[in-house]
Amino acid sequence: MIPSKITSIEHYDEVVARYNLRGSYSNNYMLRGEILELVRGGNLSVVSTGHNVFFIVPKPGCFRLYYYLNDTSELVFFDKGNFVTEILYRGDAFYPGGEVEFFLRCGFFKNLIRDQYAGxxxxxxxxxxxxxxxxxxxxxxxxxxxxxxxxxxxxxxxxxxxxxxxxxxxxxxxxxxxxxxxxxxxxxxxxxxxxxxxxxxxxxxxxxxxxxxxxxxxxxxxxxxxxxxxxxxxxxxxxxxxxxxxxxxxxxxxxxxxxxxxxxxxxxxx
CATH class of the missing domain: 3.40.630.30 (Gcn5-related N-acetyltransferase (GNAT))
Known part of the structure; x- marks a missing residue:
């Protein structure tokens, strides 16, 4: 599976509109300014399995994945480089079990849980x-x-x-x-x-x-x-x-x- 470059913000918006469907799972919390900077630097790529899409951002020592999942039976196997994805959720009552299980079946393993504190x-x-x-x-x-x-x-x-x-x-x-x-x-x-x-x-x-x-x-x-x-x-x-x-x-x-x-x-x- 070969990723392709996102060439413009319009290209990015088109991909999101195609895969951001009702009921889809997503961890795409990238801010608009961040996306624009990535596109301008040629550092945002995309790959699709058909019903699911993954945005890929290079980081020191790895690639970070942002995604829209519409079919968790449609697996993806990244076999070149190291990959990390991070899922945000609202407390243990809303633990993202479906998304976690999807990535485990794709060959990922659980790493860290981080909690937000305030005072x-x-x-x-x-x-x-x-x-x-x-x-x-x-x-x-x-x-x-x-x-x-x-x-x-x-x-x-x-x-x-x-x-x-x-x-x-x-x-x-x-x-x-x-x-x-x-x-x-x-x-x-x-x-x-x-x-x-x-x-x-x-x-x-x-x-x-x-x-x-x-x-x-x-x-x-x-x-x-x-x-x-x-x-x-x-x-x-x-x-x-x-x-x-x-x-x-x-x-x-x-x-x-x-x-x-x-x-x-x-x-x-x-």
């Missing part, structure tokens, strides 16, 4: 003991490079959001990264963004040498305090359900799961 400043509890951890906004390229390399090496390379070196300078200039130190040693980092007056954690990671020193907790406390504009200031992030220590820490601080999750599925072709 309001007045409901959150900040720690008092920093265990000798200092936090600051990253102001040098060396600090940003440390943070991004830590993020990229700490998270799943297929489902995570890889930060390319081309973005380092912008992150530094915008003050989007904070770093933790113990003594003079860089020990962890957090990357945040602001969207619609909500402060998002995009990445947070702790160096192996600093585990158990409350570095993650100190980073999160700094993030909360830094973005506090009023008692109703809002915070959000995604966390891997499998990361039990992180989940427990967030829950103790007062963050709550808001019934939105994703499951990623992988196909690795060696």
């Amino acid at each position: 309001i400043y007045k409901d959150l509890t900040l720690a008092r003991d920093d265990d000798g951890v200092s936090i600051k906004i990253a102001t040098t390229m060396d600090e940003v490079k440390y943070a991004c390399e830590l993020f990229n090496s700490s998270f799943d390379s297929f489902s995570g959001d890889f930060i390319p070196e081309s973005e380092y300078e912008t992150l530094r200039d915008n003050g989007d990264v904070v770093v933790a130190t113990i003594g003079d040693l860089l020990s962890g980092a957090l990357h945040q963004t602001i969207e619609n007056n909500v402060a998002w954690i995009s990445h947070v990671a702790v160096g192996e040498h600093a585990r158990g020193r409350h570095v993650g907790q100190s980073l999160v406390d700094f993030y909360v305090t830094r973005n506090m504009k009023s008692e109703k200031s809002r915070y959000m992030f995604w966390v891997q359900r499998q990361n039990i220590p992180a989940v427990n820490m967030y829950q103790k601080k007062g963050f709550r799961y808001i019934n939105k999750s994703t499951i990623s599925l992988l196909k690795i072709n060696v």
Whole structure:
């Protein structure tokens, strides 16, 4: 099965109109601006099995799939390269079993479940003991490079959001990264963004040498305090359900799961 390039936004819209039928399964949450950028860069391809269609986007080390499924008996087998697809669903009561089973039959396997958490400043509890951890906004390229390399090496390379070196300078200039130190040693980092007056954690990671020193907790406390504009200031992030220590820490601080999750599925072709 050979993918073909999407050559224009009109071409993309035509494909969506043909396959986005009533009752179809879809994980196509790409934003319009993202689609336009992909098309302009020649980085959006499409392949169809007849009743189902798959959009293919190249990512570092893999291809990401977005789809419209109208017949789950019509399987697809991608046999060149590594593929990941991520399905968004509204809590465990709406687990996308049909879609998951379809991809399992196509040779994929379950990877990670991520849950979305949120909090309001007045409901959150900040720690008092920093265990000798200092936090600051990253102001040098060396600090940003440390943070991004830590993020990229700490998270799943297929489902995570890889930060390319081309973005380092912008992150530094915008003050989007904070770093933790113990003594003079860089020990962890957090990357945040602001969207619609909500402060998002995009990445947070702790160096192996600093585990158990409350570095993650100190980073999160700094993030909360830094973005506090009023008692109703809002915070959000995604966390891997499998990361039990992180989940427990967030829950103790007062963050709550808001019934939105994703499951990623992988196909690795060696």
